[in-house]
Amino acid sequence: MARFIKKHKQEIGLSPDALYFRGKKKIDKVLLRVIDFDAENLEENPVHTVKEVLKYKDKNTVTWFNVDGLHNEAIMEEIAQGFKLDRLVLAEVMDTQSRAKVHEYANCIYISIKMLQQDEQTNTISVENLSLIVTETVLISFQEKKGDVFEPVRERIRNQKKRIRNSGTDYLAFALLDIVVDNYIYIISILGDKIEDLESNLLLNPNQKVIDEINAYKRELNFLRKNINPAKEMILTLSKMDSDFITEGSYIHYKELLDNINQAMESSDSYREILSDQLNIYHTTISSRLNDIMKFLTVFSVIFIPLTFIAGIYGTNFDVVPELHYKYSYFIMWGVMIVLVVVMLIYFKRKKWL
Amino acid sequence: MARFIKKHKQEIGLSPDALYFRGKKKIDKVLLRVIDFDAENLEENPVHTVKEVLKYKDKNTVTWFNVDGLHNEAIMEEIAQGFKLDRLVLAEVMDTQSRAKVHEYANCIYISIKMLQQDEQTNTISVENLSLIVTETVLISFQEKKGDVFEPVRERIRNQKKRIRNSGTDYLAFALLDIVVDNYIYIISILGDKIEDLESNLLLNPNQKVIDEINAYKRELNFLRKNINPAKEMILTLSKMDSDFITEGSYIHYKELLDNINQAMESSDSYREILSDQLNIYHTTISSRLNDIMKFLTVFSVIFIPLTFIAGIYGTNFDVVPELHYKYSYFIMWGVMIVLVVVMLIYFKRKKWL
């Protein structure tokens, strides 16, 4: 199946605000969860309907409303109406195929980014879409399945002394994006470890398995870059955006985020170059090894060719072959052959062919 | 015939407003069709002359006037005069060779884009030029032949509840462009499927057919990119254009379109890299296979060379060859030969030449 882009015939020509789920359903029931906090208070509740969340909407606190599962159109509809969001925003949330982006709407910012995770079993990188809707007091996050990497943020929220308790939804959004980007770097650094480990293997034991690994890593790096690059563009846009929903103090964080993701891209570039160097080294090693073998074998054959010829000469049945009848002819032949071999060996040695 | 650019001698030096059809005639008779609508009313009529359409021109409704077939200069002339358009615009419509573009005129915007379609039979991508003229109340679309991909838009228009019924010509233009771009993505995703399927074939059974396929896909991707890239530029221009004919609310849609087409380009880049990786893998596989064969054959020959030499020695007709007369000489020779073979096999095994 096409890994980089997917489009089903029936999706062509849909209205841009159609609440149509594009992607693979990864969870059965949609899960809702709310954390509401300001500097002093903290409320953390599992909720079952969108309605329960709406009461937080007009409070002056920061409300983080997380939704796991995107396939339920009814719930999306409820959210759109409850939070007075354009249906376009929710339509974008339901399209898990789109690239990372940030769109500014009248009463919210819509952010989407790919969360990447190393799948330990298949050794490939799995991808999940994260959508954030940032309004003045509410941050709604949408994930494709249960279980996430945001526990450290929740921990920081629970800890009253942390900066996050005194900041708004824009800082919370930053904290979530920060973890996503940290995971990019973590994955690249793991991949980088493996790539650098490969090097020693490459010279010691250059075989088909190594080359398959190199190609697999190349593919993973490609896939990573394909996902990180739009994220970089998105964060660049965000860090330059002049929006009411981003407070002055947050820009420094978004800039820092940009530095991090730039570093991730540059490192993945470096690893790409290393991989291509490794491929070259592999080919050089293999071919020089083959050359050595062929050279040795050829030289070996060449040495025997005149010897066999001489033996052939004295295997002829001519009536008159004077040499055949001297007493020491046979031994002289051996002598001549040995001298020939020695001369050839010296010659080849001098020419550095051996 | 040159697939990427065409120019006939007689086209050189034509006046830019000459209504001269440049392209291949794909339909005999020009077909006209009109849909006129606003939030409440809908009128959908086949029409036979341009005159019948003009009555919609000054109504406040949105009029979608579709023209199939571009070769009839008289009709183009009528449209130019009927809708008070610069002849340059119609001249541009008639040039099916030009790249995707958007030009702003005093009383309209001219948009052209390539519609791509996978031709199932020849397995190549066919291309058709779509031109849109957007005025305040009328959208005129020009296609090269009958039959199009815009049925979903007509369906949405017929459905009173859809956003399209409440929007202007700019949104209608977006809806058409959206389908064109969706088709780009669809074609790339189909091509991508095929390319990714190739991979397993490549390792199992690397033959000339695979390489021909890779080259064919490369050519198709090239052709795609050659057409999509100008479309991307065009949509970028459109999304930044400060025109009276585009309402504030439409920009978000054009931006979304830009995201989509960017994704298409990036994916095609990824597939291009995959194809070039596949080519490399193919060559590596083929050459390592050949190397193995040659190594084996050479080693095989080398083993027999000293044996044949020994046999040659004892085929000589010297009067005095002492070994010939011992009773077990022949068997000793066999023994020596077998030992030699074993020693060589061990040596080659150790050197990993076998």
Added chain:
Amino acid sequence: MARFIKKHKQEIGLSPDALYFRGKKKIDKVLLRVIDFDAENLEENPVHTVKEVLKYKDKNTVTWFNVDGLHNEAIMEEIAQGFKLDRLVLAEVMDTQSRAKVHEYANCIYISIKMLQQDEQTNTISVENLSLIVTETVLISFQEKKGDVFEPVRERIRNQKKRIRNSGTDYLAFALLDIVVDNYIYIISILGDKIEDLESNLLLNPNQKVIDEINAYKRELNFLRKNINPAKEMILTLSKMDSDFITEGSYIHYKELLDNINQAMESSDSYREILSDQLNIYHTTISSRLNDIMKFLTVFSVIFIPLTFIAGIYGTNFDVVPELHYKYSYFIMWGVMIVLVVVMLIYFKRKKWL
């Protein structure tokens, strides 16, 4: 001789306004020609001296003054003084080596562009410098030799109904540049035809001639791009220039011109990629063909090696070789050999070495 850049020692350090002819003299006598027109009137005269032209200078009509041959300094001097042009402008005209450019002077715009023509005999592309000096009422064009491609423009001028009769010198300049660019596209499209034709030849009959052709086309494309790229930059500058000598209505034409030249560049890019793909295909085909031959020959040799060895064994002259004396030994030897060959053939077949 250096095709891409030329500089003679004596040209170093010349004053920038020195009227020094840099190039190859392609015509003996300088030819002058004037067309003077407005919407109603048209005058078309061969003239012999610059003085005859000056009378048109202050008329309100559009005057197109064409000069064939650049080597006559006296005439250049006369033009400079007659039309009150900076000597720098004429010095630029006389430098046929320079790249396409547009320079704005106080009372004129100076435009230079390379005219390319397919030389049917040598099958290479010949180049000629075209310089245009655009003032408010006069357009002076300079060509290196007699005979040009501008006849269609003259035809349009003679035809009273054409747009060109109602426009100024800027539109006339556009019309000339348009033909030059059309010729670029024409040449690329011819080259493209040849390149695409090559493809079938490539697979059927890959020989040195094909590769020479590919390299020749590559060189021609390079040469084309080297000349078209500055023209593109020049037209881009022109289309953004805020000059008194370009009327508002002309910008749309210059933009269209830019689209065309962009398309030319993109197509030449595509053909470049195709050529480099073709080179790869050629090498792959050639090397896979060679591999097949070598594999076959090696397998053939390998089959005979053990047979010859066996024959060698029974050619030895040992006193005791029991096999020699059995009645059917010779026939058994033949049998063993045939079995051996069959076994080896089956083995090689299975291994897909044959």
Added chain:
Amino acid sequence: MARFIKKHKQEIGLSPDALYFRGKKKIDKVLLRVIDFDAENLEENPVHTVKEVLKYKDKNTVTWFNVDGLHNEAIMEEIAQGFKLDRLVLAEVMDTQSRAKVHEYANCIYISIKMLQQDEQTNTISVENLSLIVTETVLISFQEKKGDVFEPVRERIRNQKKRIRNSGTDYLAFALLDIVVDNYIYIISILGDKIEDLESNLLLNPNQKVIDEINAYKRELNFLRKNINPAKEMILTLSKMDSDFITEGSYIHYKELLDNINQAMESSDSYREILSDQLNIYHTTISSRLNDIMKFLTVFSVIFIPLTFIAGIYGTNFDVVPELHYKYSYFIMWGVMIVLVVVMLIYFKRKKWL
């Protein structure tokens, strides 16, 4: 271990102002050092606590406070509070993994850059993070370990006549960055020496060692560029920054710095190209050498093949082989063989195969 990027699982999701040391501890005890000066006075003291330094803070002199060792959170905390710096700044200081950057804060500029040093023993380039915090009167520099390259700056400070005594913290920061960049150039110039020395070796004695060296240099250049490129961006930002902490007169210095680092990048580009040329030359030399050997050996074998065949013919035991019984047959055979060899040698010579 991944050399280009590192991320530990426990670092994911940390608050951006967490004073968490990311890196390898290279020193046990944090060392502090202060130089305080203006045009007339100079005070240079080792200090043991941050508190001792604070007294300089509000003096009008320039204070250079150097900190060796970044792992002590308590000291960082003290510095943050003592100099009233945002905790974010100190958090950035403690992250030795980040790329070179400059961030503007309300009351300071934060600059970080990588110091590179040729490690003579391992022949690789070691890297150390340098952070500078520039306020109006204080420059705080942070290094990872004891011992630095800034002694020349200290010397210039001690010398009353130097420009540095009359300038502010911005000039001092420039002086430090200047040394860092000078070291970049120094390292590249040393590497460049080695690379250019390689060339002669390459043609004389192309062996595996040379290729390993080329690959090692390539890796080092890659590593260099990976570190210098962000530094370049950083200095570019700095040279365009409109900050209160940089006086008008300093911009010329930052521009000069930018020129230097650009030159460093360009030179490293040149060396990269040279390395890749050298790789090509190596492969060409090796393969042409191998070709010569194989050609010679093959020609050698080919010469013996017909000779051995002739000898074989007269080794047959047919009852009737007339040639066998002529008296001079044996010698004629020798003659024929010699003639054959000569003919073949001449043929091969003519064909330039020998």
Added chain:
Amino acid sequence: MARFIKKHKQEIGLSPDALYFRGKKKIDKVLLRVIDFDAENLEENPVHTVKEVLKYKDKNTVTWFNVDGLHNEAIMEEIAQGFKLDRLVLAEVMDTQSRAKVHEYANCIYISIKMLQQDEQTNTISVENLSLIVTETVLISFQEKKGDVFEPVRERIRNQKKRIRNSGTDYLAFALLDIVVDNYIYIISILGDKIEDLESNLLLNPNQKVIDEINAYKRELNFLRKNINPAKEMILTLSKMDSDFITEGSYIHYKELLDNINQAMESSDSYREILSDQLNIYHTTISSRLNDIMKFLTVFSVIFIPLTFIAGIYGTNFDVVPELHYKYSYFIMWGVMIVLVVVMLIYFKRKKWL
């Protein structure tokens, strides 16, 4: 020695205004020379001390003060003080290692550029640094050694009618830069001649010498580009600079200069591509030639293999080999062999292996 960048340990950390000579001393005694002129008067004197020059400083004429030799700090000091220049400017003059640049100071513009010269003996390009200090009435030029390429400018100055006599120091600076750039073009055009001449040689006689030449030209082109590229940037800056020292009328000249240097860069690009094509052609030719040889030799061997086998068969000493005793066996054997050879030759011919 590193050709692209040089840095000595002792240069690290020098104050930016240290008058420290960085480079190779190419002249023993510093030579001074003055030309002072305006439209009417001209004074041209050899001078021995800086003091003699100062009298021209405040005159309203244009003074061109040329200094050959940069190693004398005392003279530099004198110039700095005499002309009231920032010591930074003179420090820059003394650094011959820096790249081409332009820096604007309060009372002057500092320009540096590399003068390139084809060294006829070593066939490499030698480089010399040219520094210009442009003030309102004085142009000071610094060269590393005696003898220059500026004689044509002096000639133009001596000739009262030339534009240079009516222009200021900015035009004089342009005239000098113009000659430097003309020399760039001259060198490239000479190199280009050689490269294009190579082509015919390449196909006729592809040997190691040709490839060494290609690599040498590549290196020279690289070196050229390394020096011309910063010059291009410098001239671009100059042509956009809004400085008091450049009069309105000079910008057209700087723009022209930019065109020229752009053309130089583009041509060197073209030649680079040609060189890389030539390398490819060389490799293709060489490898196709080798393939032909190997194919011929292999086919030759293969033909003898079955013949030798047959001879071997009838060399066996079996008691019963019926064929041995027929009278015509020997001749039949010859017949069979000849038939075999003919069949094989036909087969190989058909397969196009010969």
